[in-house]
Amino acid sequence: SQKIEQNSEALNIQEGKTATLTCNYTNYSPAYLQWYRQDPGRGPVFLLLIRENEKEKRKERLKVTFDTTLKQSLFHITASQPADSATYLCALGSNDMRFGAGTRLTVKP
Amino acid sequence: EAGVVQSPRYKIIEKKQPVAFWCNPISGHNTLYWYLQNLGQGPELLIRYENEEAVDDSQLPKDRFSAERLKGVDSTLKIQPAELGDSAVYLCASSLYSGQSSYNEQFFGPGTRLTVL
Numbered sequence: 539s540q541k542i543e544q545n546s547e548a549l550n551i552q553e554g555k556t557a558t559l560t561c562n563y564t565n566y567s568p569a570y571l572q573w574y575r576q577d578p579g580r581g582p583v584f585l586l587l588i589r590e591n592e593k594e595k596r597k598e599r600l601k602v603t604f605d606t607t608l609k610q611s612l613f614h615i616t617a618s619q620p621a622d623s624a625t626y627l628c629a630l631g632s633n634d635m636r637f638g639a640g641t642r643l644t645v646k647p
Numbered sequence: 648e649a650g651v652v653q654s655p656r657y658k659i660i661e662k663k664q665p666v667a668f669w670c671n672p673i674s675g676h677n678t679l680y681w682y683l684q685n686l687g688q689g690p691e692l693l694i695r696y697e698n699e700e701a702v703d704d705s706q707l708p709k710d711r712f713s714a715e716r717l718k719g720v721d722s723t724l725k726i727q728p729a730e731l732g733d734s735a736v737y738l739c740a741s742s743l744y745s746g747q748s749s750y751n752e753q754f755f756g757p758g759t760r761l762t763v764l
Contacts, residue, residue, distance in 0.1 A: 547687070570750050581651070581738050581755030582690065589750075627689050632750050633678070633742075634703065637689025 540566045542638040544628060550644045557615040559641045561628035564609060568630035571604055573613050576625045576640065585626075586613075618645045649673070651756035653739050659762045665727035668759045672720070672741030679716060680753060681724050682738040690738050696722065697744055726761075734763045 545560035561571070569590050574582035588595045588604045588611070595602045601614040615622050625640040652671040660666050672679050677698050682690035693712065695703040698719040707714065711730070716722040726733055736758040742751040 542689075579757065581740070581757050583755070584752055587750060587752070629689070633695060633744075635692065635753065637691070639688050 540564070540636060542566075542628065542630060542636055544626075544638040544641045546641055547639070548642045548644070550646065551618055553618060553620060553645055553647050555618055557618050557622070557643055557645070559613040559626050559628075559643070561611040561613070561638055562609060563630055566609070566630055566636075567606070570630070570632050571602075571611050572629045572635075573600075573602055573611075574627040574629060574637075576627060582627055582637075615643075618643075620645050620647050651739055651741055651754055653737075653756040653759055655759055656757060657760050657762075659764065660729055661764050662731055663728040665725065666729050666761060667723055667725045668737050668739075668761075670722045670724070670739030670756060672722075672739070673754055676741035676743050676754070677719065678742045678744040678751060679722050680740040680742075681714060681722070682740065682755075684736040684738055684758070686735075693724070729761075729763045731763050734761055736760050 541564045543562045551557050572587045573585045575585055576582045586602045588602045599616045603612045623644050625642045627640045628638045629635045654669050679696045681693040684690045694707045694714050696716045699716050714724045738758045740753040740755045742753045744751050
């Protein structure tokens with residue numbers, strides 16, 4: 539069966555450092571992979587999309603990589619800030635999107 | 648522009664009672680999704696509508712869950728009767744469908760938190 543695993547439930551880092559979150563998947567060949575941010579009591583908010591034929595995507599302090607051979611995506615937040623503290627979800631597919639369980643990131647001042 | 652609107656935001660009911668959630672998507676979005684999100688988990692798709700047609704309801708527990716989108720705009724998700732295990736956040740999302748082979752960004756509402764006692 540299809541499985542999406544995000545590397546850890548929680549990640550704590552110091553302000554200014556780079557946060558790296560991992561998303562691994564099995565039994566799936568998605569055309570699209572997305573990363574969402576979710577704050578407590580809110581719905582997920584779209585951050586970045588990467589297609590299966592793309593290796594890397596950047597948006598401001600965010601960078602996503604997509605390795606379809608390893609079946610893995612890495613999500614980086616550089617120069618992290620306390621305001622980046624949230625849960626980050628990876629999602630595969632488009633209309634039939636499947637989400638990972640998320641990683642809760644805490645950036646400490 | 649208003650985002651996806653959901654109501655109520657919170658609902659507490661006793662088991663075996665019925666409950667209904669309402670969603671108004673972003674204006675012009677023809678595709679509407681209902682998701683269930685358990686604590687500490689990602690959202691799981693329950694049903695997807697394209698206009699008023701349910702095109703994917705394979706994960707909807709049809710013995711107690713039902714949904715409708717009569718005029719292809721707003722939608723209602725109902726549970727009858729509710730069970731303790733139904734306690735979760737129910738999220739609605741919408742997108743502008745541009746084809747099966749295209750990516751269609753989904754915009755989520757704030758969700759309805761259901762507690763079944």
